Amino acid sequence: MKFKVSAELEYDIKAPSTLILNIHALITAHQKVLHEELTIEPPIKIEELNAMNGENRFARLVTEEAGLVKIKYEALVDNYYEVKDHSNVQELPVSSFDASVLPYLNPSRYCQSDKLSRLAFNTFGHIESSFEKVFAITDWIYKHVEYLSGSTDSETSAYDTVTQQAGVCRDFAHLGIALCRALTIPARYFTGYAYQLNPPDFHACFEAYLGGDWVLFDATRLIPLNGLVKIATSRDAADASIASIFGDVYCSNIKVSCDYVGEEPFVPIYYTRSIFDGVTYY
Amino acid sequence: MKFKVSAELEYDIKAPSTLILNIHALITAHQKVLHEELTIEPPIKIEELNAMNGENRFARLVTEEAGLVKIKYEALVDNYYEVKDHSNVQELPVSSFDASVLPYLNPSRYCQSDKLSRLAFNTFGHIESSFEKVFAITDWIYKHVEYLSGSTDSETSAYDTVTQQAGVCRDFAHLGIALCRALTIPARYFTGYAYQLNPPDFHACFEAYLGGDWVLFDATRLIPLNGLVKIATSRDAADASIASIFGDVYCSNIKVSCDYVGEEPFVPIYYTRSIFDGVTYY
Amino acid sequence: MKFKVSAELEYDIKAPSTLILNIHALITAHQKVLHEELTIEPPIKIEELNAMNGENRFARLVTEEAGLVKIKYEALVDNYYEVKDHSNVQELPVSSFDASVLPYLNPSRYCQSDKLSRLAFNTFGHIESSFEKVFAITDWIYKHVEYLSGSTDSETSAYDTVTQQAGVCRDFAHLGIALCRALTIPARYFTGYAYQLNPPDFHACFEAYLGGDWVLFDATRLIPLNGLVKIATSRDAADASIASIFGDVYCSNIKVSCDYVGEEPFVPIYYTRSIFDGVTYY
């Protein structure tokens, strides 16, 4: 799947500061970046960091002067996802998980799975298949949580959202992750560019570890699951914020785009109850 | 420094379960495990996992039968710490941090540094030297937070402790970490065996990243800083709990010991105000 | 309905202290206290206060000396409740509420109705009749929240319970009250002696203001609704704790009893879905 993505960020720098941006398309065996370009006005040296065990690419900017800084990232990406029928996939016990998977069972800043365990068991514990469980979780979130721009902020966590029942994509993802982990299903945050997201923006959803694969889920139902370009996976938004700012800096504008530029027509994939086809981005 | 450490854990297994223990002395360039032994009654196969980028050693047990399980870990450890005068150490800006250090600036489950930033700046922002800042944080915690066994539980976080002002070593560490991160000082959780801890138990303290070194701090003042055998470093207790239990299991007993067996007499190190000698375990 | 109730409380007084007890049967037009007796060993002067607009009777003790204090309250009470079919009761709008009812719409310490409004509307907003709404709330609580002694403490509030899904009668009541208020149904805390409660203890449930009456509800389903002797009604447990202690005092024992001593056989009342008979203690 070929996508053309772009992000334009504008920052008002009040004093010398450091910014760590998290907007590059990730490079993996199954996501190739055919071309990419990062331009900055005025020109500032950028350092690229390969972080979080290769799950993230950071770009670090050190601004020495106050003023407006415009950052533009553009990339042409070719990625690959697999659709697997999970109806007969044997679920793996925690005793079989690789050490690299175990951290995604732990509670994290925005996903306090330890505080949601009783609720998770009461609500989803009776569902046998793991795929169905996670689908039921996203279904429950979709039905109970209202997508409401501006209703939450950077301190909002899954523990808040489960009661407040309002939020944005990040909150939907955190709640999904927390409920999965509470049920001993490893889950991680996924942030990326999303095709057909309206209005265009960075998107967040999550992956659950099912039968040995990281299967994508999105409780917002706002996008086709096969229209994503991965920026990062992480425990939660604490490790994958679009921009970490150290200094007196204000974001004055964000503009994001994601266009499908493949040759074949784009056939959107959404999950539906009773079909167990899971999407995995390797 | 040679230490002989041991941990005896007893679990009442009600149903087939998986336990992930986090009690092995870590093996690093500066901490040698001269001898170690893990015995289990009844004998159960144990799998050792090298986890969290080598910051942790897990032992995974899968119990197939109900009953009492007794685990005993014993080790003879030789480790090395350095004492460095930080009074003239130049503090490094965030723009210089290695990518591996950056995650320790992020908020985590038990260290919601994002929610403590104003309090941290108001209370400690005026202190110039980073070493003094972190010392002042531990001093403040020592004076404001009462060490009170049983006053907190596994859900208690730094955000709670800063107001409740009571807790155990784990809570003291979490609060120290959260306040450091709020001030853009990377900080991480340190768990280990502790010499002269009374009553004997596993201990938790924290490390702050100062001038390029991970310097040890302990707001409890319960132990000499040079009496530690490292088990793990991590973001917070979520990644380094002594035992992660998946199943119907109750801990019925814990017994821990840590003896100094070096040839030289043990000269305890505690920090005091106005001396800037920091202890680092490499 | 005649009941014989008693409460024995034992306090270990470490230093001169003041205790405010809240264990007297309330005296109302429909609850007569035929006989009552409060004895204290050693004898300490007790002051009785008529508090909270007659919704509560306090007994204030001032202990001048350290030592064990034993308090025993016994009463013979005759009270009266009414059962009214609410299926055709016209619900009153907020514009008709008397000023004395309005405070019971406000959030309180343990009933943060303002934080539960979206959840309440999403879960119960579609139910038309107010009686059915409140019954559905108690039904939901009964099914989702586990009655678990010792799982909560004096800081636990409805906001906690809705997610933790465990608690005792006080927590069940607080959650019921908070959900009612979130739906603009006035609701108040009810504490009393309860017949057939097992093990015997003080009990807490709640009243919702429906069609001009304060109708009793109990999400625990532990007792018959017509087996209560009212001690107090209040906004929540903050205003009606069994004992408010000012000083260094430990409760060493509590023993409570409530026996039915009427001449007619006791016919227990429980609510069931589809029957709209509400119990009101005037």
Next chain:
Amino acid sequence: MKFKVSAELEYDIKAPSTLILNIHALITAHQKVLHEELTIEPPIKIEELNAMNGENRFARLVTEEAGLVKIKYEALVDNYYEVKDHSNVQELPVSSFDASVLPYLNPSRYCQSDKLSRLAFNTFGHIESSFEKVFAITDWIYKHVEYLSGSTDSETSAYDTVTQQAGVCRDFAHLGIALCRALTIPARYFTGYAYQLNPPDFHACFEAYLGGDWVLFDATRLIPLNGLVKIATSRDAADASIASIFGDVYCSNIKVSCDYVGEEPFVPIYYTRSIFDGVTYY
């Protein structure tokens, strides 16, 4: 002290709704309302309610139609306050408090004194005189909490503010109240019109019960303590919000004024450390 006060409120009514306004100057033995007028456009019947044991005057409006509603309240008020030197006032023990005072020791929605007791004791417990204690509390709040419009919302409580260290007058008041109650000093919320408040707005501060008097304190230091016209006293803002709205209504404008119209020159009173003159509005 004669004041001319006014409040203009504008509401956008989307559907038939009920509003309960809390903007009338309270009428007490020491606050006379010489003249007052409430006008509404379009004319809507208003019902005045004497609520909360005379501590509050409510005005209830029932709007039957959608549209813009403009409410204007104007009053000429003559009130009286006393200044008493508290340096030799004997503090009263809890055993002497009248039953009507006791509720102001209890935690409430926005003043979770039960969760702040250790912090309050650690920070202020050593101060002997109650007046000094409360002054120290307001001083601590003034120095630690930044007055920052828009930093909090209607869910923010003292438990949040003590850590977030930012808020508006209401948050300053709640924190002061909570800390007082934690130290067994009864305290209540005070809302009113405030002379010399800039920008003009409704104001909130608090009263502490000292030596038998309700003494006014204001941690914001934004106004002279003798420039107030009381609207209500209450447990906290939950019982005294300017407007309680039941329905689909948006506040589109608020304009408040408070002018001193006495004949004598206005001599502002502020507290200063070491002077123990407390202001009481009877």
